[in-house]
Amino acid sequence: GAGVSQSPSNKVTEKGKDVELRCDPISGHTALYWYRQRLGQGLEFLIYFQGNSAPDKSGLPSDRFSAERTGESVSTLTIQRTQQEDSAVYLCASRSHYNEQFFGPGTRLTVL
Amino acid sequence: DQQVKQNSPSLSVQEGRISILNCDYTNSMFDYFLWYKKYPAEGPTFLISISSIKDKNEDGRFTVFLNKSAKHLSLHIVPSQPGDSAVYFCAASAKTGANNLFFGTGTRLTVIP
Numbered sequence: 001g002a003g004v005s006q007s008p009s010n011k012v013t014e015k016g017k018d019v020e021l022r023c024d025p026i027s028g029h030t031a032l033y034w035y036r037q038r039l040g041q042g043l044e045f046l047i048y049f050q051g052n053s054a055p056d057k058s059g060l061p062s063d064r065f066s067a068e069r070t071g072e073s074v075s076t077l078t079i080q081r082t083q084q085e086d087s088a089v090y091l092c093a094s095r096s097h098y099n100e101q102f103f104g105p106g107t108r109l110t111v112l
Numbered sequence: 113d114q115q116v117k118q119n120s121p122s123l124s125v126q127e128g129r130i131s132i133l134n135c136d137y138t139n140s141m142f143d144y145f146l147w148y149k150k151y152p153a154e155g156p157t158f159l160i161s162i163s164s165i166k167d168k169n170e171d172g173r174f175t176v177f178l179n180k181s182a183k184h185l186s187l188h189i190v191p192s193q194p195g196d197s198a199v200y201f202c203a204a205s206a207k208t209g210a211n212n213l214f215f216g217t218g219t220r221l222t223v224i225p
Contacts, residue, residue, distance in 0.1 A: 004155070006155075033212060035215075040217070041217055042114070042116070042118075042201065042215040042216050042217040042218060043156070043201065043203075043213075043215035044215075045212040045213070045214070048212055056212070059212065091155055091156070093155070100146065100158040100161065101158070101213065102157075102158065103148075103155030103156045103157065104155050105153065105154050105155050106154075106155050
């Protein structure tokens with residue numbers, strides 16, 4: 001596709017349930033990032049994938065959060081036992097050789 | 113600890129006038145800075161960037177100024193247009209191609225027709 005796509009666009013879940021968010025990066029982009037934006041706050045880095053290197057998980061807020069990426073394609077962000085403070089817009093971005101990251105439209109997660 | 117700060121949550125400007133959005137950072141290791149624009153229900157889109165070896169970068173109506181000694185950068189939009197109304201995020205990285213960007217909290221720009 002022409003840009004980064006994310007699904008679902010909106011997700012409402014109950015506290016304690018697991019959710020899985022998907023990101024399809026721009027074809028050929030080797031780097032993939034996950035961020036989240038909570039209400040009234042800036043973008044918060046979560047995790048970074050670069051090729052076959054070990055991911056940089058330094059931004060994950062707790063062990064309930066995990067992410068995988070298959071090669072240089074799709075990535076999934078999984079949040080286990082969701083809490084209300086997990087409510088946010090989760091953004092995925094991919095990057096080629098340059099520094100600009102291209103963002104997807106985000107998944108709005110609401111935990112009731 | 114917010115390493116990139118945008119202290120003005122909102123800014124209103126008349127169409128045709130200059131918009132100036134400000135950003136401050138605390139990490140002296142940052143050497144690459146970007147501005148992103150975000151419309152509602154969309155992801156941020158890259159607007160303009162500047163490396164620390166420069167103090168100015170211009171692209172059409174958009175100019176970014178960097179003052180390393182003050183750890184301050186600004187985005188100038190002139191002339192401002194109603195379509196520029198969006199949230200603008202400042203971002204920084206510690207080295208080109210770094211793992212992640214540090215983002216500010218954003219400034220909502222409203223250009224009044």
